[in-house]
Amino acid sequence: RQFRKIIMMLVDLVLLSLCFIPLGVKGEVDLGDGLSFVTTFMPQECKYQAETGDIIHYHYVGRLGHNGQVFGQSFDYNSPYIVALGHGRIIAGMDRGLMGTCLWERRKITIPPHLGYGERGVGKLIAPNSTLVF
Secondary structure (H helix, E strand, C coil): CHHHHHHHHHHHHHHHHHCCCCCCCCCCEEEECCEEEEEEECCCCCCCECCCCCEEEECCEEEECCCCCEEEEHHHHCCCEEEECCCCCCCHHHHHHHCCCECCCEEEEEECHHHCCCCCCECCCECCCCCEEC
């Protein structure tokens, strides 16, 4: 009986680990207008893709494109960022770059200045006309 429990636990662990094999990871996807992303992790199954109006929760690490310096990350707040997609509540490049994501998918999104903070920048954190990488 104990042996059977151990076997069932191992089967569960194997099945669980199979769910996180990075299948279907592709090269860079050009979304036009200088916006692009690379899927760095894709779950084995994707039943639903994020679309306009969906409320999504995601973690991010924002870096400057020219030197990789981190300017912000959701982990500093111990909570994912929560937003309704497609309503302009986040920078345009992030709004577009998150469209179509699957649950647990990971993307590296490169956002050109005009879809980020543009000519205004953000104080001393983000210089004007900076490319952003999330």
